[in-house]
Amino acid sequence: MTTDANARRLFADLTGHDPVGLWSAPGRVNLIGEHTDYNDGFVFPFAIDFRTVVAVGTRDDGRIRVVSTFDEVPVEVALADLDTLFPDRRDEVVEWARYPLGVAWALQHARGARDGGGADASASLPGIDIAVASDVPVGAGLSSSAAIEGASAAALNDIWNLDESRVALARAGRRAENEAVGAPTGIMDQMAAMLGERDAGIFLDCRSLEAEVVELGFAPAGLEVLVIDTRVTHAHSTGGYGERRAACERGAAIMGVEALRDLTTDDLPRAQELMDDVTFRRVRHVVTEDERVQDAVRTLRAEGPRAIGGLLDASHASMRDDFEISVPELDLAVDTARAAGAVGARMTGGGFGGSAIALVDRDLVPDVTAAVEAAFAEAGCAKPHVFTVHPSAGARRDA
Known part of the structure; x- marks a missing residue:
């Protein structure tokens, strides 16, 4: 139905x-x-x-x-x-x-x-x-x-x-x-x-x-977005998400700005001097991620979607190491997809579970899917749900 x-x-x-x-x-x-x-x-x-x-x-x-x-x-x-x-x-x-x-x-x-x-x-x-x-x-x-x-x-x-x-x-x-x-x-x-x-x-x-x-150009480039649902569930109303948000607000207050949006990477050395290690790493993720978003849009327009793979990879590393919202299953999905030929990969969403995405050549989708499923089986993880998604329309009346 x-x-x-x-x-x-x-x-x-x-x-x-x-x-x-x-x-x-x-x-x-x-x-x-x-x-x-x-x-x-x-x-x-x-x-x-x-x-x-x-x-x-x-x-x-x-x-x-x-x-x-x-x-x-x-x-x-x-x-x-x-x-x-x-x-x-x-x-x-x-x-x-x-x-x-x-x-x-x-x-x-x-x-x-x-x-x-x-x-x-x-x-x-x-x-x-x-x-x-x-x-x-x-x-x-x-x-x-x-x-x-x-x-x-x-x-x-x-x-x-x-x-x-x-x-x-x-x-x-x-x-x-x-x-x-x-x-x-x-x-x-x-x-x-x-x-x-x-x-x-x-x-x-x-x-x-x-x-x-912004036009993505995935289809003309022969690319698919592969979602790897790790089956590790998460809930934003529980503590981890709120703790990250509180750390960001603390970092902004220490730096005397309205929000972390107001900082650039040039401000990070001073931030490191003023903050404890955990707060600094949370701030560093947000500041560098803001720059990666803007770089991704510029790169898409100038060079096309194949050129953004490195930015996707860097985003995942920042979420894993600085913001600490990844989990072993997400890291396994990302690492395996890259090794199997993905242009780039990262976890997506709030973290602590959920899905990774991989930008993959259309012809490689079966190979990347098989590699991820095999890696999860070998690690003793639940079988992931792997599927493609396509950019679509927003809210609408259907009938």
Whole structure:
């Protein structure tokens, strides 16, 4: 059954009738630029051809009800109660449901702020039923969460006639993730889910939110992006991610800047003098990663995609050694893919598990896949899920 059909089935099971429409949003691969987004830096993701679909309809009782293929037990809340639920009582809601409910909450707040505040932000909004189905792998570092947020935000924007921009919808998704879910992430994933285009990446300045669509040129160059899902799951709402973010904020404070985005590699010798070793290495990763993102965009334009392999490799080394967010399975995936002929490879996503990506000649995809699977078997690791992804469109109405 397709993802669309699953969403329709869930909605019909929940309500007994057909939805008003279907909306979808993609997962994403971050080509380069990890943990730079919440440091006001630069990122370069692209939306992928794995999507989350929401089937949506209205209700006349001022309530919001959500159900998903993650857990087919419906969660129901009064729209007016979302304010008391988030963020202080979010643990009362199963985690998957915090994403669509959190988006509804964040959009209500945005509506109230736009209309001058004061009045109940849920007033006059119709109740909503949402059925969520997805083929974005969960826990693989491909931002299944932002796909849920993007699809939900696009649907609610239309049904509630909010007329919010795509950037505003991405902001609502980030607020949902930060406050309703409790994951201290930046805005990269939500922007990729909202702004993605076919055959292109999104070069994003996370301070100004200026975004530029950059042609990737993988297909004309005979290249594929191979995702190696290690099956090591991660969760951004747990401690490791937050600790890295706190170290970055500490480093910025020591250097007297608003964010690490304001430093360059010329500032690193002074930073090393002022900081303990761990904080310095966290800072060094972010500063050098910002430069790698900008170098990758320039190199793509000047020399094409085959020339960015070294930057991908250097990014992984920095995440492994300075930011310390890789795991043995990710290192094994990256090292094996390179040895088997990949142009370049790196872990992608927040780290502590998830996926690596490898830029691979189309003809070598079977060989690299076989080499990675054999290496994992020899190391006694779970069999990885290895598959290709292609740059795809952002959030949209499908039906």
